[in-house]
Amino acid sequence: MYDNLGASQVGMQRPPLNPQPNPFGNAFYGAGSGLIRGGLGAYGERILGSGSDYVESNISKYFSDPQYYFQVNDQYVRNKLKVILFPFLHRGHWTRITDPVGGRLSYKPPIYDINAPDLYIPFMSFGTYVVLAGFSLGLLGKFSPETLSLQFTKGLLGWFLQVALLKVLLYSLGSGEAPLLDIVAYAGYAFTGMSLAVLAGIFSSITYYILMPWFCICMGIFLVKTMKRVLFAEVRSYEKHSSRHHYLLLFMAVAQFPLFFWLGNVGS
Template identity: 80%
Template sequence: MYDSLGAQTGLPRPPPNPQPNPFGNAFVGAGSGLIRGGLGAYGEKILGSSSEYVQSNISRYFSDPQYYFQVNDHYVRNKLKVVLFPFLHRGHWSRITEPVGGRLSYKPPIYDINAPDLYIPLMAFGTYVVLAGISLGLHGKFSPEALNWLFFKGLVGWFLQVSLLKMTLFSLGSGEAPLLDIVAYAGYTFTGMCIAVLGKITWSYSYYFLMPWTCLCIGVFLVKTMKRVLFVEVRSYDSSRHHYLLLFIALAQFPLFLWLCNISVNWLF
């Protein structure tokens, strides 16, 4: 009768009464809780370990980029003296450490003249490109394409210098120096190149004196710096091979200077 009434009057039909299962909800709730808890703990462990691994490797190889721009006028003047006149530097070549967070860390450049920075290398690289463009203009060869080519040529030279210093560290069993440190040390080469190119613009004959002098100074600066890095980080090394590699770094500056200071649109000359 109810079925016929519901069908006739259009009233909603009540749902059938399901058979109660007192254990089903308990098993489902406990299982989902165990799955959520297990997966959460496992995921947190994986993500935590991976984030720690990434952070440790980033700080190990790249360090903090802001560290390399903590400079002032006093630091820039003194650093240029050390780079361009390393023979006159009477102080030590080692960096100053300080305890930070329970471990030793290096003081920023503003407090340590021996700390690497990226301000001077980037400014020197930009100045090198500008002087190269002026030199091309004086010879009637300036064009945006030629300036772009010299910019790319300077980047290739910077990369070659970084590769040379990095391979030296690897060959002596110490490849753990932060990459930005190596980039900064390699970028100081452009300070000497700027002086050589400026001398070539103002008086062409001065180039034949300024280029060898600045090349020699940059070579001595890199040798002094690399000796400090190697002595600090290398635990065991071959002394004879160590000196040969440092000599190779100094001698490699001459072809690099000849190539980059020759302002032309050609690849080799």
């Protein structure tokens, strides 16, 4: 049976088991792969290189290294709280200490400079504010996970509004290139005095209404001093528009009153 099947297919040509390679195909394939690896690889490397240069030269102007804002110690925290809560007692200068690194201008971290912004105090103050707000809600008989979550969202919204206020102010004054995390830190310092006012309100409403305006004034003074330092450092035409600058800075200070009382009114 198998012999007859093989005999009937004698005239048919079977494909070779080991076909001969095509030298022209290999040549073209090698040239194509070399082109991909060489030309496209170099092109991609050039794109990535230019992209990293763009990130370093442009985005770094608006964002900073987050680790920079957490280089703090106990001494810095104590002194910084004094500057925030009693800014008129700060007798030193308000300018930051420069630290040139690699031919670029940078600044000393908070642990070495009391005027440097940090994120440790704002985050701790915000957490304290949420905890005290929850405790106050419990005393009012309004505590629930939903109300605490609402108060947390309200605090974040207030923080965002403060950041937006400072950014718009800097753009209006011609200095919009301050790093975003700097602005976030400056805006978050508001929760320091606010937490103390909410704590006082737990024991006495009269004390709350005495301390809240005080901390509004102190925060306004702190922000005015800080923003003027940024303006003097980055805006060359400060003297030409000094009156407009002063009005905008005054508006920023006055805006602390509705913001503080809105956030301090827990449970509303």
